[in-house]
Amino acid sequence: MKEKTIILDLDDTLYCEHDYVKSGFAVVANFLAAEAKQQDHLVIYKKMIEIWMEHGRGKVFDLVCSFFSIEQVDIHQLVQLYRTHLPSITLYDDAVAFLNNQIERGVPLGLVTNGLSVMQWNKVKALKLTSYIDAIVVADDLGGQAFWKPSPTPYLKALEILQITAQEAIYVGDNPNLDFITAKKLGLETVRIIRDHGDHMNSNVPPLYQADRQIYSLLELIDG
Ligand SMILES: [Mg+2]
Structure with a gap:
């Protein structure tokens, strides 16, 4: 059987999202x-x-601001600064090794991510993901929050760019609340990655939301 194409989530799958938050706070x-x-x-x-x-x-x-009695600042301006900053973040070690392995083997990759467009593209830029991943789909670009996962639209967009069917793809993510339910309905195989840190690592969900299998390192995808 033909090897399946891997489509990745971004936050907490390829890098630690808490590092993004800290970078914005700085x-x-x-x-x-x-x-x-x-x-x-x-x-x-x-x-x-x-x-x-x-x-x-x-x-x-x-x-x-209230703790330090900083009164002259517009909170919206701070939110804008946070959302538009180019973050200091780095890929997880296994993500670097995994991505390099896929490049060496000439295997195409996809990415489907939620979040505001400007934030997600700045993360993509900081992590230099365009040099590794062929089909980068920021769901927000497809028409706003209504098209974020679990909407089927971003998954279908990635499949379209990669020119493959759902049955030929695997979706890898960390958040069982929204990463797998639609991917499974569409026919993608699903894999949940468990990291040491992240908001969704201990989430328990009904079977419909659960991934087909669970991994602790992206390198497990290389071994089969
Ligand atoms: Mg995630």
Whole structure:
């Protein structure tokens, strides 16, 4: 049987998404330090991490500004800075080895990712993924959030670019809440990757949402 084509998720599959969050916080902390003048950027950064751990991501900018009494800053501007920054992130070691292996063997690859277009393309750029992956589909580009996974549209787009059928593809992701349900319905094989860090590593979902199999390193895909 012909070898299947692998289509990858991005966040927490190829690199650690928490590193993206930290990278964005660092940029915002530098900006706030310049605005607030009396505060060191590292002190602000550490406070942001503390707030994130305690309250989640959503309120970090509001809470950090109120903690340091930084009143002249527009929170929307901070959100824009975060969303548009070119992140300092690196591929997981197994992802580098896996991607190089696929390149050496001349095997085409796909990528289907959720998230705001500008953020996802900056991640693709920072990780230099265009040199490895033929079919990069940022679902947001297809018409906004309605077309994010689990919409079938981004999967179908990747299959179309790769010129393969669903039965000839494997989707690899980390989030069982949305990565596999539609991929399975379309006929793709599905693989869940479990990382040391990530928001979805302990998620338990009904069978319909579960991947066909589970791996701990992308290198397991090379061994069969
Ligand atoms: Mg993911």
